[in-house]
Amino acid sequence: MPQSSSAGAAPPAANMSIEAWTERVITEREVSKARARQLRWVAGELALVRNHEEFPFRDAASAAELLAPGAISAYLDLASRGELRRRAKAGNAQATTASMRIRADCLKILGEHSGIPVAVADRPGLPELRETVDGPSRSQLREYLAKRAETVGAPAGRVRLFALIGVELDTGARVGELAALTLADLADDLSTVRVVRRPQARTVSEAVEETVRLSDGTRAALRAWLEVRETLVQPLHGTAKALWVSVSPNHAGRLNVEGEAIRRPPGMPLMPRGMQRAYTRAVVEANMALAGSPGWIPLPVRFEQLRRAVTDRRRQEDQAEVDAETGEITSAG
Known part of the structure; x- marks a missing residue:
């Protein structure tokens, strides 16, 4: 009982x-x-x-x-x-x-047994979080992120997470490419972001610089994050140039002479692994908040699955443009 x-x-x-x-x-x-x-x-x-x-x-x-x-x-x-x-x-x-x-x-x-309501999807359809993300879901998430990010008093971590996901939805960048972004990569009006694409097979493809237009929801989320970021890096005298920085102290991976873990202050550059964990937290919240909304498909917990969904959509759009141009040439001939 x-x-x-x-x-x-x-x-x-x-x-x-x-x-x-x-x-x-x-x-x-x-x-x-x-x-x-x-x-x-x-x-x-x-x-x-x-x-x-x-x-x-x-x-x-x-x-x-x-x-x-x-x-x-x-x-x-x-x-x-x-x-x-x-x-x-x-x-x-x-x-x-x-x-x-x-x-x-x-x-x-x-x-x-302890009176804790455990949220588990009904059998046998487990798990449903590995679905890819379609267009309407991405648009709905952008609106959701923008509204939540601009909420007065929202926790710094949440504001950062929402801006991070917005940029990912627009760019489809790899986690390492996102972690490498600096303030200089953003346009002054936040209309675009410059991303250096670094393919995994570096011996085959060189790094390519690309400027990507940002959606309104992403721009709103970024504005909120940049305000929070300013307060985090201020004690560091403005030395941090990374777009994504930590919002709380964390371990530096080293020990001091007393054998205690050395802690880094807030405002330090966010590393790729920390970025992946931040993404997962935001997705869990969004999946619960938007469950049951018309047309909503749960987002995948893995960061890489979201990235692939975005890049697949962009490839489809590029192919549609090529097909349209080919059709025009054929009809003209």
Whole structure:
């Protein structure tokens, strides 16, 4: 039976690790041996996912934090892609529908026992976050980002995330190309951005500089972000030139003489991995906020999937222009 708690008290899962909470659930619910194995398997994956670079909730310590909607959404996406396998699998590494159903059932059990509503899509359609992004969804997201980014008092991280996604929707740039952007790459009126395309096969293709026009929603989100960015870099005496900077202190990856982690102040350039985690947080929020809206298709949690959707759309538009020109030439001949 689900555990009850006094009014205002935190659920037991808020004070326990996911492994400890799972053992408690197994004991109190008197589940079968097969279900117990499944619950321990899911708990092990939830503990493991915190070490994955694409998981945006790596600071989640308690069972309750790992069972929150955003954490579950990111976990299910990584699990569906086979990113949490302890052993390499030959061929297609993606999770089977059956294993995703088991994960969904176990997550619901772990949440319900403490009264935590676990947001898991109905069986068997898991996961749905790997859909690509169509035109209407991108337009709807731009409007959503612009409105939310300009909200007075919005957290700095949210403002940055929305501007970041807007630029990605317009440019289709790789994460490393976005991280390399500086203030000098933006037009004074924010109408365009200069992107240096760096193909992965550098021996085949040289870097190419391209100027891309920005949509109204992206410009609005960027204006809000540049105001926030100014306050973040001000203590650094304006030395930061990167467009994307950190909004809170973070580890520099080094230790001081006392063996403590050296922390970098806010306003430092945002690195590609941090940018990927920031994207995931924003997508989780947008997917929940826009669920059920007419024509809305959930955005993919992976940054690379969004980029490919944008570049595929641009290729289709370029081909349409070529076909139109070819038709004109043929009819003229």
